[in-house]
Amino acid sequence: MLGFMSGTSLDAIDMALLDTDGEHLTGFGPAGEMALPDAVRDLVRDAIAAGRNWPRGAPEPNSFAIASAAVADAHLAAAQDFLARHGLGWQDIDLIGFHGQTVVHEPPTPQRQGRTVQLGDAQRIAEVSGRPVAFDFRSADVAAGGHGAPLAPIYHLARARASGMARPLAVLNIGGVANITLEDGEGRVRAFDTGPGNGLIDSWVEACGLGRFDVDGALARRGRVNATALAALLDHPHFRLQGPKSLDRYDFDLLPVQGLSPEDGAATLTRFTAKTVAMALTGVGCSAIVVSGGGRKNGALLSALGLETRRPILTAERAGWRGDALEAEAFAYLAARTLKGLPISFPGTTGAPAAMTGGRVVYPGGGADPSR
Helix, strand or coil, X not given: CEEEECCCCCXXXXXXXEEEXXXXXXXXXXXXXXXXXXXXXXXXXXXXXXXXXXXXXXXXXXXXXXXXXXXXXXXXXXXXXXXXXXXXXXXXXXXXXXXXXXXXXXCCECCECCEEEEECXXXXXXXXXXXXEEECCXXXXXXXXXXXXXXXXXXXXXXXXXXXXXXXXXXXXXXXXXXEEEECCCCCEEEEEEEECCHHHHHHHHHCCCCCCCHHHHHHHCCCCCHHHHHHHHCCHHHHCCCCCCCCHHHCCCHHHCCCCHHHHHHHHHHHHHHHHHHHCCCCCCCCEEEECHHHHCHHHXXXXXXXXXXXXXXXXXXXXXXXXXXXXXXHHHHHHHHHCCCCECHHHHCCCCCECCCXXXXXXXXXXXXX
């Protein structure tokens, strides 16, 4: 299985090959990434901006179709180069798991159903690759009243089983938004978005004209946390909700840190991410936290996590996992589960009313999914 993931950080397309039947992990193939081309990133940002002003019930913004085609072509180009570098071709792939690019994510509330959109022309990927493509993993869950996120927890559990990891288990993924998977050791699983991951930090660094992200947290290390700004950031309704709960990267803004120096703003936002993770772990027993996603490469953030959670912080690599590939592996795994009609979301992870299969499969030539 080939899994794709392109997160809300808009930095890269991650790819991983995984041998799995949707239940057991039997082998790990190559993994890699390709930077998201600037032109594609700009089209996605246009679609995100349009999505934030898209009235419910109105036709999709025109920018969605443009970005959808560009996202598919970028994934195809990334995969073709990736496979060629490893002496492989499309014929070596049984199934593709394609997450697509999230441009809209509105969690459900008591007053409204949620709404989520991941762009990317799955049929085009199927036609060019000649392989079936599993995609649209979130919509069915949202339509049933769930959050449609996070979806990786079922893979986190499979990965932990494959590596013989002890329970209780805590797996923290830090992308644009951070999410956590918790298993209590007796089979009970919870998962939810803890708060911003890298997203606000990245936006701050870009707004300061200092690049796209804080490399290893160097900017944050030179700054001081502003207590007033931190308190304002923490005064958000998300943190008063019990999980399952989810976020859009743009549910938070930089207003509380406006006026701070670049260093103090980065330090404050870094501590904010760490503190929200610690809040999520209140009352949770776990001996360590396994950290995946781009945030694990930010040394200042890892230090802040250790300080705030008072637990050992274990990067994915130290656990024997592939930190850059974990989300792509997850969507290869979810693709296999989708093909077999196995559940991919659960009441304790997304708030769905029951364990749900979700996902759709398209085939070259437009053939129907025989499992539907």
